[in-house]
Amino acid sequence: MRALRPALLALLIVLLLALPVLSEALRQPAAIGLATQVLIYAIAAMSLNLILGYGGMISFGHAAFFGIGGYVTGILYSHFAEHSAFLGLVPGTNDMLIVLPLAMLISGLMAAIIGAFCLRTNGVQFIMITLAFAQMLFFLFVSLKTYGGDDGLMMRRRDVLPFLDTRNDTNFYLVCLTLAGLWLAVTRGVVRSKFGLVLGGLRQNEQRMEAIGIAPYPYKLVAFIIAGMGAGLAGALMANYLRFVSPGMMNWTRSGDLMMMVILGGVGTLMGPLLGAAAFVILESWLTTLTENWQFPLGLLLLALVLFTNGGLAGLLDRLWGRTR
């Protein structure tokens, strides 16, 4: 397996790059859209995996930052469309080069605030509190009638790039592919850095880390912020893909979906979230064609996965191949 890794990786990259051509050749135009979703969710899942898989922080509120990223995009667009300004101060925009960084910035800020509270606790309280804060934001956006409340916000067009027509689905796919690749590279760098070494240590034994003179809180908070920024980026891309944002983006079930992707792919692995996101999106779209009650088999599958395997799809494959860790 190990020796095959670079080859598999190269194959994956070629496939992803060739996907637009392939989908045309095989007359599967829907594939591009599906693949775009996979990449966007992969960014979100990778960011969750940083804190959950590497840092051991079980956040059940990650969709909050996904939603914030989406709303930054939607709100800026709505002001751009109406030629008005946010709070009468900040003019709207549809320039993706401004929107995406801003979405990351604001999501990171929210993550800093929420993380500052949540990380005062750990264990089961942390799970409950991240969930509760995400739900708080959900209700906040439901009550924000100015920005569509329950119904959300529509965007007439995607945000624009100066050198590329993002209305073309293939182009937008390539944008997402680039960003997903970049985010993967960032994650890889971070987990292998000194910071990443500390983060992994905190997952394994906080008491040990304190005993060598490393205070957990600031490191966990910074990881939480980075993760929030990743989710914000993904949310902004999703808003562009769907041309729609709604409080549903930060519903608690969405956090559960993100978690499921991380688990499906294998916790604490670099490529896991990408695999997991692909498995989830494909599974979901397949199940929905079979039955409108697709959550039922999904739930059963997840239950079976948790009870009978250890370590998600990757772990399952490892086991099938008889490799012990």
Added chain:
Amino acid sequence: MNGPPLLKVSGIAKRFDGLVATDHVSLEQNAGEVHALIGPNGAGKSTFVNLLCGSLRPDAGTIKLDGADIGHLSTVERVHRGLSRTFQMTQLLLDYSVLENVQLAVQSQAGHSFRFFKSARYDAKAMAAAMACLVRVGLCERAKVRVADLAQGERKQLELAIALAAKPRLLLLDEPMAGLSALDSQNMVALLQSLKTETTIFIVEHDMNAVFALADRISVLVNGRILMSGTAAEVKASDDVRRAYLGEGDV
């Protein structure tokens, strides 16, 4: 002796619910001395170590390191003041390699670890320092092994290597010999002997041979209270100590 003692504990106390685990203990230790704390199971030895290193907060009393009150400092701050410890029940990063465990401690000494993009493996200086600690405790051949795969004795050695990586002025050892084979124990004693010149050691230990071989001064803790403090000979001769260990009426 000139200047204040390296460690000065005055009237420190800790209770858990109804149980008095540490009962107004006072004790002093000079730099360069090996001080051993002995006592029956449940006497409160580990609790005392936890109070010293800051994992537990005392209900009363003060702790001074080099004359400066450190009682209000967190564990992390105390480590950076030169207080380093090992755990009776080993606390290690099981998914990491032996080397990585030590490397983190070295990294912690070098300042903060908010370094995001350079791979941690390329810090040759940190790696060398970590390796030196492993050589010290005799684990250098096991550097690449995952800690989860280590034997109990090796884990104890690793505990010590990590504590050493923090370049302590005062090294707190909580039962470093427990769980070691006779041979490993001997090696550990020899190793601690060799450390005497570099750092000051406060050791909690049940292995009396080791204690008598190492300690300049021995304190006996019973029911959270210091029963007596003295040289090895004094402790051996004490009736009180024998009574405490062997029970009442058995003198």
Added chain:
Amino acid sequence: MLFLEQLLNGVQLGVTLFLMASGLTLIFGIMGVINLAHGSLYMIGAYASALIAAATGSVALALCGGLLAAGLAGFLIEFFVIRRLYQRGHLDQVLATFALILIINQSATMLFGRQPLFVKMPDGLNGFVTLLPGLVYPIYRLGVIAVGLSVACGLFLLINETRVGMLVRAGATHREMVRALGVNINRLYAMIFALGALLAGLAGVLASPIIAVQVGMGEQVLILAFVVVVIGGVGSVRGAFFGALVAGIVDTMMRAFMPGLLRHVLSGPDADALGAGLASVGVYLLMALVLLLRPKGLFVRPA
């Protein structure tokens, strides 16, 4: 008078939350399991009693049926899923019980559709009483408060005075010890889980005539119950009680009075929008405040 009425509404929401939160906190405190599907038990209780009430018109049958259904569901969940999770990490517990939510919610949708059920207020309980001159209050809601408070008393007695309660308290702090003493820990856990399920079912039954019985109702209370547990302190039933009352009252009061108060400083629609927004996040802000002051919750002694 309006104030008193809302205060009573707050208390009523509070005791409902208590029924949920006490089960959650016991199950976590003693068994070390975080159970997201606790809200599903609430929903099952509500559905069962709503359907039985519609079919038979009998209040007693509806009550018993609701409790029975929730208890049975709790038993099955414990036996088939939770039992396998005691030794696992929180992540597995969260995912497995999240999967249960998906399964149970989807089953409810398949069986009963997406339309909410509305339960007719039982005859004889649909009247009002005059508590004070000018304060008329629905009998049913008073009844809910009374039932909730008596259950709370019952729980305190159970935990503080009985043998089971002693095991419960001991089990929370010294799990291994209790096991070593030869107590059948599996049976103890099953009983506690069943107790939690019954309490959640009772909350569902009681709430069914007041709110719409529909899929997703469980998760709304579940998350509020989490807030309560965090405020009160994980593992503390006393904390759950006071936390629930505080959360219930704060939530109800903010919703009732926030827009009105804001209307003094802002214009109508703005005030209503902002008021509604603030009101819906009130309990969460309360939780944040508690976390700042007492990260472990109000009723757990800081280490």
